[in-house]
Amino acid sequence: MYSTIQFVHSIWAYLVLAILVITTINSLAKFFGKKEYGAKDMRLALFTLITMHLQLLIGLVLFFVSPNGLNAITSNGMGGLSSTARRLAVEHPTLMIIAVVLVTIGYSKHKKQRLSTPKFKKLAIFYTLALIAVLAMIPWNQWF
Numbered sequence: 001m002y003s004t005i006q007f008v009h010s011i012w013a014y015l016v017l018a019i020l021v022i023t024t025i026n027s028l029a030k031f032f033g034k035k036e037y038g039a040k041d042m043r044l045a046l047f048t049l050i051t052m053h054l055q056l057l058i059g060l061v062l063f064f065v066s067p068n069g070l071n072a073i074t075s076n077g078m079g080g081l082s083s084t085a086r087r088l089a090v091e092h093p094t095l096m097i098i099a100v101v102l103v104t105i106g107y108s109k110h111k112k113q114r115l116s117t118p119k120f121k122k123l124a125i126f127y128t129l130a131l132i133a134v135l136a137m138i139p140w141n142q143w144f
Contacts, residue, residue, distance in 0.1 A: 001065060002062075002065050002066055002067070005058065005061055005062045005065060005066075006062060006066065008058055009055070009058045009059055009062050010142075012051070012054065012055050012058060013055060013138070015051055016051045016052060016055045016134070017134065017135075017138070019044075019047055019048050019051050020048055020051075020052070020103075020127065020130065020131050020134060021131065022044065023044050023045060023047075023048040023123070023127055024124070024127045024128050024131050026041065026044060027041075027045075027120050027123035027124040027127055027128075028120075028124045028128070030116075030120045031117065031120035031121055031123075031124045034116075034117060035116065035120075036116050037116035037119045037120065041119075041120075041123075045106075045107055045110065045123055045127075046107070048103060048107075048127065049103055049104065049107045052099070052100045052103045052104075052130075053100060053104075055096075055100075056096070056097065056100045059093065059096060060093075063089075063093055068085065068088040068089055069088070069089055069093070070089070072085050072088070072089045073089050073090070078090070087137075087139070088139065091137060092137045092139065095133050095136065095137040096133070096134065096137055098133055099129075099130040099131075099133040099134050099137075100130075102126045102127075102129050102130040102133065103126065103127060103130045105126055106122055106123055106125065106126025106127050106130070107123075107126075109122040109126070110122040110123045110126075
């Protein structure tokens with residue numbers, strides 16, 4: 001079960017990263033270009049929100065079944081974790097949850113705006129911060 005969930009979590013991460021990059025670039029470009037907000041932009045932001053939340057759910061399941069997650073913390077204690085184990089068991093989940101919260105806040109705040117420029121501004125700010133958090137915590141050595 002663990003290897004299947006880890007595989008799904010890893011594969012889905014490529015989609016999450018791609019759609020988050022696309023949405024962030026789209027929001028930044030349209031904010032600075034003073035473009036009008038359209039249905040495509042709404043769908044893109046919503047798809048990003050959905051993929052991030054699905055990745056969070058998969059990641060939470062993985063945290064509880066993985067030997068690198070809760071099992072590592074309970075068997076070694078927080079002080080007994082190596083830097084690699086701490087990164088996988090504590091830092092990665094925490095910062096990824098923060099990234100999902102940032103996307104959720106950005107999506108929620110952008111819906112309340114009536115004009116295009118403030119909509120893109122909210123998306124650009126929160127999605128860029130989420131992208132930075134995701135890029136900082138991806139275990140790159142396991143991806144390639």
